[in-house]
Amino acid sequence: MRASHPIPAIAILGALAAAPGAVGQAPPASPDPASQGRDITVVLPEGNQLPVVQLAFPEVPDLAALAGTAGNAARELERTLRADLDRTGIFEILGPEELAVLELSGDLERDADQYRSLGAAMLLQSEVKLEGDRIVLEGRLIDLASRQTIVGKRYRGTFDLARRIAHTFADEIVLFLTSKRGIALTSIAFVSDRDGNKEIYLMDYDGHDQRKVSGHKSISMSPSWSGAGDTLAYVSYFGGGGPALYLADVASGRKSPLVTEGSLNVSPSFSPDGRRVAFARALGANIEIFVCLRDGSGVRRLTNSPGIDTNPAWSPNGQELAFTSSRAGSPQLYVMDAEGANVRRVTFQGEYNDGAAWSADGTRIAFATRAERNRFDIAVLDLVTLAAQKLTDGSGSNESPSFSPDGRRIAFSSTRAGGTQIFLLDSRTGGRVEQLTFQGSNSGPDWSPYPR
């Protein structure tokens, strides 16, 4: 029952009382966004091009005095929390350097106006303490106008959970401010050849903790998460009979064959409920989309056109599949219902479009579109208007987009920095580009769902 890689537990020790010196009442720990903090809910502007909240985030006090493992964990926690909050795009952070000009008393009632004089609208007060072999974070997000603590949390965990504690608090803040869960605890599956062969890897959403999932010493590729985030479907050549489909249990690392008959079974996509997998299979020279149950049984054909039908992607509600077809002469994106009926073309610009990936709300599809003969750009299709917008332009060849579960970021592979590496960008503007991988050649990212 117990997985060999247990999910680490952080004790969430509940909401904190109001900040020292603060007036008024603190809201409950998990506010109902509909009724709480309406006046400070951040409405992200279309495009989210500007940071919307100036956040004062002073140094976490007394960390320098902590030595050894405890000190490393405490400093890692602070670094991670700063990076997480910065990465949300919600904040412009005023850190210790910017705040050094202030003469602070330690009394919030008096200091609040000092912070506000620099333009800060909120303050993040945090303390990191030790309790035996545990690390404790007490964090308060304070609205400087009202002096109210709007998010107050206390977390405790072993030293190795320092980053996880920071991620959990960051997600809590994002949830409160945007009414949408943060993505700091999600991860990304990808393909890397850093050990000499293409294998499946996982990393945290910020590129930390890159670890190998497969070890077939062959070619393994095309990872696809199950909706519950516990299993990956992927392709490997290790069986010797051509590319075939396998499942990997993420917690235990256990692998099992899914579909191995026939010369080509590729491009798996898990249905959101985790019960089925769509994939492409060769029937001679004819490549068609099939679907099977999670145990590999019930293989059924969904498409029926000469040429190539491939790379299916299940819509978030499980009722439709986007896929790539050459039926009109060049690779273009199509959408059909999950039974294979009602096929309609959705891309009409560009000579070569592939790699459909849905946003979690089902309104957008990201894909790779060939710009010149030598390179691809990432574009996003609005499924209502069928208008497509490019998010990359001219920098390397960009492929394999995958939305973050909150729909705000897209992971993709790019050759822009030499070799092939995995990057993130903003799904509306193409901005805030971040490189996550640096070792070997890395491609085919698939962003996990929210952890359960």
Next chain:
Amino acid sequence: MNRRPLAWSAALALTLLATACAKKTPPPQPDLGGTTVAKPSQPAEDVAPKPRPEVSDQTQDPLAGDIAAVNEYLQKNGLLGDIYFEFDKADLTEESRARLARNAEWLRSNPQFSVTIEGHCDERGTNEYNLALGERRASAARDYVASLGVAGPRLRTISYGEERPKCTQSDESCWSINRRATFLVTGRTNVG
């Protein structure tokens, strides 16, 4: 691995060819699975496992050795050659058909071998679409060779998409070589 020298091998001659590839070719192994080209009537059990000096290996039948040696021999002699494709296409060109006809002829006269036809692409498609395109290229080659009288079960296809480029520079000289179907001998069949 079992490596018994073949007693009758000296009779096979083809000395020039054998000498040419002797440096890299490991000592050939007896074909326990069936008959050979040179002496189709002689059962494998009759091969005398008498020790022989190493030098005699240079005169072996190049097709009697292990599979790696067979492929090396074929490559050196321009047999079962690659065919090439247009950008984004899996259609056979006139040149490809001519090459496939020669490959089919060799396969008809060497019915003891089964082959895998690998389909490959250049790097300018997406990874996923190229897996499908590579399969179409391999299948196009297989279907044409089969139409010329080579039994279907001897012909297997595998697509590597853009995963196994022959040439890694990003220019047309490489791309045109990478858009290919490659024939590899992968086994012996019990025919003849």
